[in-house]
Amino acid sequence: MSTSVEAAPEAKKATGIIQSEDWLAVLLGGLVLFVTATTLFTSPARDFPDRLKAIEQGQQDLKSLESSEAPRTEETAKQLKDKAKELKKLTSGLFNNPFKPYVADVGEWKANPMDAFAVENKSIAKGLAGVFVISVVLFSLGSVLRGEALFPFVGAFLILFVLATLSYVLAGQNVIKYYNLEYALWALMTGMVISNTIGTPQFMLPAIRTELYIKTGLVLLGAEVLLSRLLALGLPGVCVSWVVTPITLITTYMFGQYVLQIPSKSLNMVISADMSVCGVSAAIATGAACRAKKEELSLAIGISLAFTAVMMVVMPMLIKSWGMSQVLAGAWLGGTIDSTGAVAAAGGMLGPVALEVAVTIKMIQNILIGVVAFGVAVYWVTYVERENKDEGPRLGLMEIWYRFPKFVLGFVAASIVFSAIYTNGIGGRALVDSTIGIGKVLRGWFFCLAFVSIGLETNFRELSHYLRDGKAITLYVCGQTLNLALTLLMAWVMFEVVFPQVTQTLSR
Numbered sequence: 001m002s003t004s005v006e007a008a009p010e011a012k013k014a015t016g017i018i019q020s021e022d023w024l025a026v027l028l029g030g031l032v033l034f035v036t037a038t039t040l041f042t043s044p045a046r047d048f049p050d051r052l053k054a055i056e057q058g059q060q061d062l063k064s065l066e067s068s069e070a071p072r073t074e075e076t077a078k079q080l081k082d083k084a085k086e087l088k089k090l091t092s093g094l095f096n097n098p099f100k101p102y103v104a105d106v107g108e109w110k111a112n113p114m115d116a117f118a119v120e121n122k123s124i125a126k127g128l129a130g131v132f133v134i135s136v137v138l139f140s141l142g143s144v145l146r147g148e149a150l151f152p153f154v155g156a157f158l159i160l161f162v163l164a165t166l167s168y169v170l171a172g173q174n175v176i177k178y179y180n181l182e183y184a185l186w187a188l189m190t191g192m193v194i195s196n197t198i199g200t201p202q203f204m205l206p207a208i209r210t211e212l213y214i215k216t217g218l219v220l221l222g223a224e225v226l227l228s229r230l231l232a233l234g235l236p237g238v239c240v241s242w243v244v245t246p247i248t249l250i251t252t253y254m255f256g257q258y259v260l261q262i263p264s265k266s267l268n269m270v271i272s273a274d275m276s277v278c279g280v281s282a283a284i285a286t287g288a289a290c291r292a293k294k295e296e297l298s299l300a301i302g303i304s305l306a307f308t309a310v311m312m313v314v315m316p317m318l319i320k321s322w323g324m325s326q327v328l329a330g331a332w333l334g335g336t337i338d339s340t341g342a343v344a345a346a347g348g349m350l351g352p353v354a355l356e357v358a359v360t361i362k363m364i365q366n367i368l369i370g371v372v373a374f375g376v377a378v379y380w381v382t383y384v385e386r387e388n389k390d391e392g393p394r395l396g397l398m399e400i401w402y403r404f405p406k407f408v409l410g411f412v413a414a415s416i417v418f419s420a421i422y423t424n425g426i427g428g429r430a431l432v433d434s435t436i437g438i439g440k441v442l443r444g445w446f447f448c449l450a451f452v453s454i455g456l457e458t459n460f461r462e463l464s465h466y467l468r469d470g471k472a473i474t475l476y477v478c479g480q481t482l483n484l485a486l487t488l489l490m491a492w493v494m495f496e497v498v499f500p501q502v503t504q505t506l507s508r
Contacts, residue, residue: 021212022288024142026410028212029219032138032442033414036099037421037435043096051090055426058087094430102130103441106168108177116172131445132161142212149206156207163190164448179313182339183444184280184451185305188298191455200456210294210453214284215407217446218369220439221281222414225366226422226432233360236494236502240335241364244486248276249372252479260471265384266292269376270300271472275479278366279304279338280447285373288405290380298458299467301451303476304338311480312342316349327503330354331491334361336484353506367415370408377404 045051062083065076104127109115117124136157143153167187171177194200200208249272256268270292274283280301287297315337319329329350337343340362347358422432467473495503 020406021209022215022406024145025212025215025219025407026413027145028138028142029216029222029407029410029414032134032216032220033223033418033435033439036438037431039099040095040097040431040434043098045093045096048094051094052426055087055090055094058083058090062087091426091430092433094427095434097434097438099130099438101126103127103134103438104131105441105444106165106172108172108174109169110174113169113173116169128165131442132158134442135161135445135449138216139209139212142209143206152203153206156204159204160207160449160452163187163194163452164445166190167448167452179309181309182305182342183448184301184339185309187448187451188302188305188455188458191452192298192458192460193455195456195458196460204456208453208456210450210457211284211288213446213453214280214450215288215405217443217450218281218284219407219410219414220443220446221366222411223418223432223439224436225363225411225415227367227415227419228422233357233364233506234499234502236491236499237331237357237361237364239494240331240487240491241361242368244335244483244490245276245365245368246372248479248483248486249273251482252276252475255478256471256475260475262471262475264293264296266290267296267299267472268475270296271303271475272479273372273376274300274304274338275476276483277368277372278340278362279308281366282369282372285369285405285408286376288407289373289376290384294454294457295459298454299472301454303473307476307480308338308342311337312339312346316346319350325496325503326351326353327357327495327506328491330357331361331495332484332488334358335365335487335491336480337362340366357506370412373405373408 062080065080065083104119104124106116106128107119107124117128136154139157140150140154143150164187167190168183170186170190171181171183252272252275253268256262256272257265262268266287269290270283270287273286274280276282277286283297283300283304286292287300292300315333316329319332324332330347330353333346333350333354334343334357337346340359343358343362344355347355418432418435421428
């Protein structure tokens with residue numbers, strides 16, 4: 001396969017803005033967030049004022065308990081837990097959420113796969129049907145706006161959604177779930193099994209819109225990346241997330257080019273970004289900027305998912321044996337494990353403080369997606385694809401704009417808008433949390449659809465070309481080793497040496 005992740009710039013210039021997958025992803029993702037937030041905002045709970053007062057009083061009580069100088073006892077810990085649980089329940093009920101029954105994930109199961117379709121003994125059939133209707137309507141709108149035939153898309157999309165559901169079910173088996181072998185891995189494998197055995201059926205092609213699904217999901221992810229997270233950990237968190245990451249990315253890329261001499265610069269860049277920034281999301285964004293081939297993207301994601309599953313289990317074991325503090329451990333996990341879900345799972349194995357620090361570090365790191373994508377676009381245009389004067393004109397500065405993945409602008413805009421809403425009191429935080437809750441579920445489904453699509457477009461014979469010399473795996477292993485060492489060093493310096501008071505505050 002030689003299809004690029006991103007269409008050629010010339011093709012983009014020839015099409016209308018609304019037909020560009022990047023801008024279409026911004027439109028569709030923004031539409032989901034706008035409709036969800038607006039609906040919630042216009043559906044306050046009947047006892048909204050009373051709930052606000054109760055929440056304010058509860059926050060004061062919780063603050064008094066936390067700031068008390070009296071020794072912490074089991075009774076005090078129980079009071080804190082109960083008060084926090086009560087506050088969460090009050091806050092989540094500030095707005096009536098009409099979408100909640102119609103948006104659901106597949107549940108967990110042990111021996112009978114059908115158990116996955118019931119959560120807490122309640123059928124999720126309505127939720128799955130709702131996700132399908134929302135998805136098919138949303139992406140059918142995209143097909144219509146791009147001038148594509150509607151009915152072939154809808155029929156093919158139904159089959160694609162069934163495959164995505166199967167992937168979720170496989171990932172929901174409790175042993176598999178324990179080891180965090182996420183739906184992305186099973187979605188890729190499901191698609192690859194079909195494409196490399198019977199072949200991808202022709203009637204499925206209208207629904208294979210890999211970039212549109214995942215870019216729309218990334219716009220939704222922007223609403224989850226709240227700028228207030230920066231303030232939660234302060235300068236130490238920023239240094240761990242924003243200093244180590246670019247150093248690791250650049251060093252790994254140079255190692256791949258000058259030491260390993262990987263023939264494909266785009267494969268080198270995608271693996272380097274995937275490993276150093278935040279996994280799949282960064283791989284997609286940088287892949288769009290450097291025109292990585294789909295099989296290169298599949299390989300990078302596959303390697304990342306495999307090592308993420310190992311790191312998620314091994315790192316907490318090492319941390320416990322070393323007696324590392326939860327704050328330092330959380331910072332190390334958040335800065336190195338690729339997947340946000342795996343970060344949360346690994347942090348949860350160590351305790352609530354490690355979990356909060358790990359997830360916050362990862363979310364701060366996620367903000368770099370746009371910066372890295374822009375930097376890669378500039379580098380690719382000005383250096384990698386620069387033509388010699390004797391062979392033709394040099395690529396102009398506008399080429400950077402044509403190459404830049406525009407969906408990143410939607411990601412950034414969603415982050416700014418929802419960060420602003422979040423700072424607008426208790427009601428703003430509740431509105432954002434409810435909107436993110438819906439968006440997170442839909443984002444997971446959109447990503448799953450994208451990974452199945454990647455699998456359906458991937459041929460093992462093409463992947464074997466990249467795996468034959470072992471350089472791709474060597475690049476990831478060496479880069480991740482550097483990442484582990486630098487992140488641990490930076491986290492230790494920031495949280496243990498320079499700002500120990502931050503560690504003390506977070507550990508209370």
